[in-house]
Amino acid sequence: MKAYIFPGQGAQFTGIGLDLYEKFPEAQKLFERANEILEFSITDIMFEGSAEDLKQTKVTQPAIFLHSAIMSQMLGDNFKPDMVAGHSLGEISALVANKTLEFEPALKLVYKRALAMQHACELQPSTMAAVLGMEDHLVEAICAEVDGTVVAANYNCPGQLVISGDLAAVEKACELLKERGAKRAMLLPVGGAFHSPLMEPARKELAEAIEATTFNNPICPIYQNVSTFGVTDPSEIKKNLVFQLTAPVKWTQSVQNMIADGATEFIEVGPGKVLQGLVRKIDRSAQTSSAEI
Template identity: 75%
Template structure:
């Protein structure tokens, strides 16, 4: 069975999507439509902008979504997922891929999500940190023992977690992780505490947008970040998407469940190869490759 997986924030690169725009009339059409929906020329930034410009949340999230979704559409008849999943932001790309959301609604929600998250980041100084070489339970316990808001946010692969929260709490937790034997506990260059309780204002704002958007019955299951299990009910998908902003991304658990449910080949659709790298650490016995177009 083929599982299609979609990357999240951090996968962007300068010039992303230009090859698709130049090669496929459908891609050109969708990119132009995206400029209209967003109200600014995201193609200028994607194709010609600097890494710094691409790093703005309001640009990064729609840019990665567009690259992933348009690449999937450019794959044509070869694009036949039996199941899908997306890492954080990538969940929106996955929902377009399995027919739950149409292109326009997906992009509109991603844009609103990015702006809401940006706003939440500006309300309180917050950050995230990567922790390598500790068991999940140890990381969770040390977060719980640290004063202030700090939680496990991304379960990326065994021995690689990202924690998220208030700046002093994350810094204090990193010291505890190092004392407990972490290979690394490194504060990341991000502007906010994604997938933590500090995203509550963004969750409320996104919830309002999601509630008024039409979600269709998917043509294959999505393994959502919040549940790490197959979901096919449109109402449940909505709820999980809202909860996702303040809940951890259970990526390791999602991939493991997909394998249990029969996935033998994982195709990463979008910029970069981050998810393939994580898959090699989760389970080397399955095939992991990039989605390509002729």
């Protein structure tokens, strides 16, 4: 069974999407429509902008979404997913791929999400940190000891967990984690505490937009970050997508459940190969590849 997976923030690169724009007239139309919806030329930034330009959350999230969602549409008859999943932002790309969401409303949700997250980041100094070489339950226990807000945010693969919270609490947690045996505990260059309770203002903003958006019956299950199991009910998909902003990305658990449900091949759609690497660390026997157009 084929599982298609979609990357999240951090996978962007200068020139992202240009190959699709130049190769497919239909892709060109979708990119131009995106410029109209967003009311600025995101294609100029994607194709010609610097790495610094692409780092802005309001640019990064729609840029990665556009690359992934448009690529999945350009795969044509070759695109026959048995299941899909996306890492954080990538979950919305996956929902376009399995026909739960139409392209235009999905892009509007992505942009709303980006702006809401940016706004939440500005309310309080906050950050994230990568923790390597320590079991998940130990990281969770150490975070629970720290005053302030610091929680597990991304369960990426065994031995790689990202924590998130207010700046002082994350810094203190990093100190304790290194003292108690973590190979590394390092702050990440991100704008705020994604997938933590500090994203509550963004969750509220996004919830209204999601409720107002039509979600269709999908053509295959999506393994969502919050639930980790295959979901096909549109109302449940909506609920999980709302809570995703304040809940951890359970990528390890999602991949394990996809494999348990019969996934034999994981195909990454969008920029980069980060998710393929994580899948192989979760299960060395898993077959992975990038989508080819």
